[in-house]
Amino acid sequence: MSFKKAATAQVASKSALRRQREREHRYQTILTAAEKLFAREGYSQTSMEQIAEAAEVSVGAVYFYFKNKEDLLVQMMDAIGLLLRSIIGNAFITHGENLEGFKCAGQAFFEDFCVNYPEKCTIIFRESVGKSPEVEQYRKALFDQCIQDLLSALSLVCRHQGVTYTGKFSPEVVAVSIMGIYERVAYQYVMWQDQAEHLKRIGRDAVEFILGGVQNLFSEAKK
Amino acid sequence: MSFKKAATAQVASKSALRRQREREHRYQTILTAAEKLFAREGYSQTSMEQIAEAAEVSVGAVYFYFKNKEDLLVQMMDAIGLLLRSIIGNAFITHGENLEGFKCAGQAFFEDFCVNYPEKCTIIFRESVGKSPEVEQYRKALFDQCIQDLLSALSLVCRHQGVTYTGKFSPEVVAVSIMGIYERVAYQYVMWQDQAEHLKRIGRDAVEFILGGVQNLFSEAKK
């Protein structure tokens, strides 16, 4: 390969890389603009034109990056799901995969996720509800993953405590219940009341409540 | 007033009564048709024309009984809220306003409300979510009432157990958490999976989980 060609290739690669970066930047810009609008105005009340305007691009550009409005929502849910699971998962791992870690994971949900990303919170708990069969299916998948995460965590906590589940009590229902608590407490104190400053205490109480139920599960298991 | 007139008045009153009955009947017919469609197709995917057709009336008739589409949903939520609270409240009162009653009330939610009225369940937990600020406010009010009911019940149970709350633990957060469990378990096993036949067991497990958390509250209180 001649020097010139290598140089050209490098230039091409540089320009290609910059294009790639710009592409991802635009993608993010649109997604963020849409997130803000969906959270504030509601998914149905937000038009593609508004999103384009907020992202300072043309309508066509939005359709270049996203197949349609539904796709925009689904991609958004995807990113939020990843973030949510990483926040909770990291907290669990960092503080030891035991009861203490479980507690911290719960508090991380309230103190880190809900407080820092109220708009993302609004998207997964309100604006993605009942929009279409496809979105609903996607939402179910997201929740199912969270439930699996919770089940794995519960299992690790169990092992750490030296107890095993009895068959009397379905751990899945427990995981679903915990998800319900997270969801509704967030809905109540983030979306309906804006109590970001009290979320630390509220989260602590909710986690305490969860632990009571979970310990009940363990004591059942010990028998 | 002449005798004849009185007779006429009586006739008029009879016909007026019949009209009243017919009116209420139509009102119910429309509401039921809409409920079925909202649950099956989704609120936004259902048009007023479809509702009219399903109820075998004209579009104009729907607008005679309901101010607009939103009003239709709100009235529907109202009726569902009343039913839900009466089912849970009656179970609590019937079985003694104590821990046993509290348990039965929870089971009544799953076994009576969710199993017998899956469409109403879908309306309050899915189809009324994030539709408009007005509907959302209405939904908040409905949930707040349920939370008040739960708080009253918890208070009665406390008194019956001879314990009092400590300030360490917010009972409101507990009530919100319980609502969250009800809601998500219903969503998971009624809307996402159709496990009506297992709802008895699922409900029992969920209630057991709740009791664990609640007893934790009491034991805290006892200290």
Next chain:
Amino acid sequence: MSFKKAATAQVASKSALRRQREREHRYQTILTAAEKLFAREGYSQTSMEQIAEAAEVSVGAVYFYFKNKEDLLVQMMDAIGLLLRSIIGNAFITHGENLEGFKCAGQAFFEDFCVNYPEKCTIIFRESVGKSPEVEQYRKALFDQCIQDLLSALSLVCRHQGVTYTGKFSPEVVAVSIMGIYERVAYQYVMWQDQAEHLKRIGRDAVEFILGGVQNLFSEAKK
């Protein structure tokens, strides 16, 4: 049944009839406006809004009477097909179902259909071509009917002349060929050149040409 009721029924019936009339009138108004626009501007170049404006109704009204733009075109083709076949068919029957009738039928196509309804002519021979698979299928059906009509007519003429087809020569291809002559002569002298005033002579020549081919068919048959 009381007199009053009968009267009311009559009134209702009258009003219903008037509504029916108005409905049909509007339907026709829209169809006619669309026909004119499709012929002048082209199907694709005509927007539903333009049609509504020309018919002096709202866009919604157009969609009340026609499922969509394609449906509008198909209904138009249907009506034109009916008219075309009746003009040709009537001429054939009126002048005796023989060679003379056949000739008159051909001339009726040019002198009555093409001259009096140049827009309808444009619709079936130009604006309905290659629009969509559905429209194309519909167009094929229309042409197939005309071909069947021609085949029946040819058969009657044959019988009248005391000859029968030989197998050597497909009458279907003859019918298709005649259709082709009608179509292209109309296209050439109505759409491409506006020679309405010469269409009598042009039609006579085209029919003469057709007769030459047809008589060839007969003489073959006679051998």
Next chain:
Amino acid sequence: MSFKKAATAQVASKSALRRQREREHRYQTILTAAEKLFAREGYSQTSMEQIAEAAEVSVGAVYFYFKNKEDLLVQMMDAIGLLLRSIIGNAFITHGENLEGFKCAGQAFFEDFCVNYPEKCTIIFRESVGKSPEVEQYRKALFDQCIQDLLSALSLVCRHQGVTYTGKFSPEVVAVSIMGIYERVAYQYVMWQDQAEHLKRIGRDAVEFILGGVQNLFSEAKK
């Protein structure tokens, strides 16, 4: 001019030639891809992006070779027109410019053009119909040329047969009629029914029909 320069010039010329070849190749690639898509999906249903993709070039490249979508269609029609006329013309000349040649020319249309190039057939007889005033004008020009060809051929055949036209019968209308037969028979048996394997027989019958009409013209002329 130095030797070196000449050498360079030669190199440049070689590379220029290769470029020229590549250009023409790309032009053809795009045209062929578009032809296939227009025939299969329809002109309006095919987007410039689809064409670019099918030709494995960028959208910009398509616009480098063709002014716009319409230009693409017009160039396509041009090439098809040339091919069509050469196929028919060659057959006429090869078999003697007489009645036999006329017959063979007709059969060449069906057996060579329609059978071997069904997509080109679809373009001129369906996909170029009623697209825009400019395309329509172009199509008229194409048909007019064919009609001129037919008139010349008829004139030659006449001379060969030792007859002359009478004024009673317009030869132009005859030529237009023949075009109509070609067109519709192709449309019927290539586009609507895929009877490529029977096209030989169908073509023979159509040509026989035409000859009937034409001989009628001659016999008229003889009188």
Next chain:
DNA sequence: TATGAATGAGAGTTCATTCAT
């Protein structure tokens, strides 16, 4: 009261064309 035709603003989406790189 009841009807149902009519309205029209507004939405999502497409795509021919352009132009900086």
Next chain:
DNA sequence: TATGAATGAACTCTCATTCAT
């Protein structure tokens, strides 16, 4: 020459709501 992201006007279609009868 070639690329492909970006544009934005224009289109079809929907549907909550109204109102003359």
